[in-house]
Amino acid sequence: xxxxxxxxxxxxxxxxxxxxxxxxxxxxxxxxxxxxxxxxxxxxxxxxxxxxxxxxxxxxxxxxxxxxxxxxxxxxxxxxxxxxxxxxxxxxxxxxxxxxxxxxxxxxxxxxxxxxxxxxxxxxxxxxxxxxxxxxxxxxxxxxxxxxxxxxxxxxxxxxxxxxxxxxxxxxxxxxxxxxxxxxxxxxxxxxxxxxxxxxxxxxxxxxxxxxxxxxxxxxxxxxxxxxxxxxxxxxxx
Numbered sequence: 001x002x003x004x005x006x007x008x009x010x011x012x013x014x015x016x017x018x019x020x021x022x023x024x025x026x027x028x029x030x031x032x033x034x035x036x037x038x039x040x041x042x043x044x045x046x047x048x049x050x051x052x053x054x055x056x057x058x059x060x061x062x063x064x065x066x067x068x069x070x071x072x073x074x075x076x077x078x079x080x081x082x083x084x085x086x087x088x089x090x091x092x093x094x095x096x097x098x099x100x101x102x103x104x105x106x107x108x109x110x111x112x113x114x115x116x117x118x119x120x121x122x123x124x125x126x127x128x129x130x131x132x133x134x135x136x137x138x139x140x141x142x143x144x145x146x147x148x149x150x151x152x153x154x155x156x157x158x159x160x161x162x163x164x165x166x167x168x169x170x171x172x173x174x175x176x177x178x179x180x181x182x183x184x185x186x187x188x189x190x191x192x193x194x195x196x197x198x199x200x201x202x203x204x205x206x207x208x209x210x211x212x213x214x215x216x217x218x219x220x221x222x223x224x225x226x227x228x229x230x231x232x233x234x235x236x237x238x
Contacts, residue, residue: 001043003034005050024053063193063220064186068178075176083131083138084150084168088184090131091115092191092209095184097125099162101149103139108132117210125208192220 008030015023031048038046064072069089076082088098097115105113111127127135144151148159165184173182188209195205206217 003047005047008047008051020054027051027053062180062186063189064182066194068176069190069194071176071178072172072182075172077172077175078153079134079138079141080150080153081168081172082134084165085172085187086131086134087127088169088187089191090128091125092188092195092205093125094118094188094210095162095165098184099150099160099165102147103149104147105149106135115210119212121210123207123210189220192217196221 008027012023012027015026027048031046031051034043034046034048037043072085073082076085084098087093088095091098091113093115094117097117100116101113105115106127107113111129111132112124113127114122114124116122139149142151144157146157146159150160150165151157152160152164169182169184169187173180192205192209195208196202202214202217202221205220206214209217211217
């Protein structure tokens with residue numbers, strides 16, 4: 001009961017070397033603890049009540065440029081690698097959504113499939129002609145009866161793990177000499193950023209990504225300098 005808000009500020013000030021998210025977590029733990037002490041009537045006042053968590057630094061998702069995407073395409077060594085790349089990019093799916101897909105889920109007429117996203121919510125995602133071409137090429141080369149869309153390269157054939165897909169994407173990036181970390185999520189970011197910068201409506205991209213909150217999708221709507229200049233030129237009434 002001798003601890004004051006100033007004491008807590010001094011304590012948290014010792015962690016200036018940590019990320020703001022880590023400091024916010026420490027404050028959150030203290031708030032829970034002191035809140036409990038007050039509710040149990042062990043102390044009279046909560047010294048953390050007036051302390052606000054530090055504002056988080058806004059980190060923009062790292063999307064690939066069109067040139068980098070092309071470099072990845074050229075770096076693919078197998079039909080499976082190219083199929084991974086095109087499917088992840090064209091659909092904007094999460095890693096878990098693609099990993100769970102079966103061959104029977106693909107609708108070749110509508111160039112689409114249904115995936116189960118977060119919160120067990122189902123949505124329809126779409127393939128590009130390029131993605132469908134490389135996916136067909138990969139599937140036609142297979143001789144197994146495994147229902148999974150993406151499988152291991154060696155027998156006994158089984159559904160490829162999430163870690164397996166991550167490894168393949170990292171390998172493609174290494175072969176491309178990109179010099180940056182590329183993950184399946186990078187391709188999801190790239191899908192969102194490039195489609196928004198190309199003029200897609202925010203609500204449509206939100207639905208395609210399976211985002212509940214438009215604010216989550218809004219993070220991707222950061223226009224490039226080139227796009228901003230173009231929009232200014234196009235829409236300014238002179």
